[in-house]
Amino acid sequence: MIPECLRNCPAPAKLNLFLHVIGRRQDGYHLLETVFQLIDFCDYLHFTCRNDHLIKRVTSSEQIPEEDDLAIRAAKLLQKEIFRQKGIPVRGVDIEIEKNIPLGGGLGGGSSDAATTLMALNHLWNGGFETKDLISMGVQLGADVPFFLVGQNAFGTGIGDKLTPVNTPDGWFVVIKPPVAVPTALIFRSNELTRNTEPIKMANFPDFCKKINHFGRNDLQVVAMKLFPEIRKAVNELSQFGNARMTGSGACVFCRFASETEARKVATRLSSRWNTQVVKGLQNHPLKYLLDNMGE
Numbered sequence: 001m002i003p004e005c006l007r008n009c010p011a012p013a014k015l016n017l018f019l020h021v022i023g024r025r026q027d028g029y030h031l032l033e034t035v036f037q038l039i040d041f042c043d044y045l046h047f048t049c050r051n052d053h054l055i056k057r058v059t060s061s062e063q064i065p066e067e068d069d070l071a072i073r074a075a076k077l078l079q080k081e082i083f084r085q086k087g088i089p090v091r092g093v094d095i096e097i098e099k100n101i102p103l104g105g106g107l108g109g110g111s112s113d114a115a116t117t118l119m120a121l122n123h124l125w126n127g128g129f130e131t132k133d134l135i136s137m138g139v140q141l142g143a144d145v146p147f148f149l150v151g152q153n154a155f156g157t158g159i160g161d162k163l164t165p166v167n168t169p170d171g172w173f174v175v176i177k178p179p180v181a182v183p184t185a186l187i188f189r190s191n192e193l194t195r196n197t198e199p200i201k202m203a204n205f206p207d208f209c210k211k212i213n214h215f216g217r218n219d220l221q222v223v224a225m226k227l228f229p230e231i232r233k234a235v236n237e238l239s240q241f242g243n244a245r246m247t248g249s250g251a252c253v254f255c256r257f258a259s260e261t262e263a264r265k266v267a268t269r270l271s272s273r274w275n276t277q278v279v280k281g282l283q284n285h286p287l288k289y290l291l292d293n294m295g296e
């Protein structure tokens with residue numbers, strides 16, 4: 001039986017363990033090579049069916065107007081696609097979003113909210129779409145959405161939408177959120193961005209797991225540190241404890257540790273000056289895992 005509501009649907013954040021810019025498409029989007037790592041730091045979304053056809057966000061947000069919210073846009077897109085395929089108008093839904101992942105942090109919170117909405121409503125509305133169908137919808141909302149829909153740590157190429165699952169070793173991360181929000185487009189349009197990093201030879205890729213803390217770099221970091229000195233400061237501080245780098249287009253900076261104890265020790269030393277989190281790496285997207293294994 002299809003439920004009337006789905007509560008506490010997690011939308012986990014991601015880290016880009018490295019991010020290389022290897023070229024640019026004709027439409028201006030950049031070609032990347034990156035490893036996406038899911039982390040146990042989540043927004044939570046609650047969905048309740050309505051008796052009309054409206055899609056409403058029931059949580060207020062000063063920063064994101066309702067019509068721009070990626071969760072709302074994802075729900076409207078899915079509702080339209082179900083109507084197009086089946087000719088039946090689906091019921092509306094109230095969406096409540098508990099936002100924990102900071103905006104403009106490079107942690108992919110908006111994209112993850114969109115992916116969670118597509119997965120949860122495909123279930124609640126009995127849409128019957130497969131992951132590949134949801135991915136075609138997701139990529140229209142943001143370059144990171146396909147990764148969250150695949151739901152496993154992955155090597156991403158293209159604009160980050162061509163994904164090959166990778167097993168990353170278990171680990172803990174200290175994540176610093178410098179007090180700035182970085183607009184992704186600002187970093188990508190910089191004249192100073194390196195856009196010609198040599199593509200990774202697949203024969204060298206096994207090195208990634210062996211050298212996980214040191215493999216590659218984030219090509220967006222130099223530009224982001226120049227525009228936002230707080231990011232440079234965070235990288236310098238965290239670098240005392242290991243190989244610190246930025247995730248995505250910033251602003252968050254992370255460093256990987258093999259144990260929780262080690263990570264917590266470092267976080268404690270930084271927490272009086274920085275907004276600091278200790279998070280565990282995840283192997284699977286918790287909602288995707290639950291929906292895929294329902295009824296087993």
Ligand SMILES: C[C@@](CO)(OP(=O)(O)O)[C@H](O)COP(=O)(O)OP(=O)(O)OC[C@H]1O[C@@H](n2ccc(N)nc2=O)[C@H](O)[C@@H]1O
Nearest residue numbers: 029030106107108142143144159160184185188248249250
């Ligand atoms: C850089 C990355 C790495 O994971 O992450 P974030 O820092 O945003 O989390 C992503 O590729 C970001 O994905 P996402 O945040 O979904 O970006 P989008 O909304 O699709 O794009 C915002 C803008 O960034 C530029 N953009 C984005 C992705 C890309 N591969 N090339 C680009 O040039 C484009 O100008 C686009 O208009």
Ligand SMILES: Nc1ncnc2c1ncn2[C@@H]1O[C@H](COP(=O)(O)OP(=O)(O)O)[C@@H](O)[C@H]1O
Nearest residue numbers: 068069070103104105106107108109110111113
């Ligand atoms: N539900 C949402 N959560 C976060 N950001 C959202 C959401 N809806 C729309 N956005 C917009 O998308 C932008 C990028 O969001 P996000 O994926 O969290 O980015 P990033 O990883 O680049 O920090 C935000 O700056 C915000 O303006």
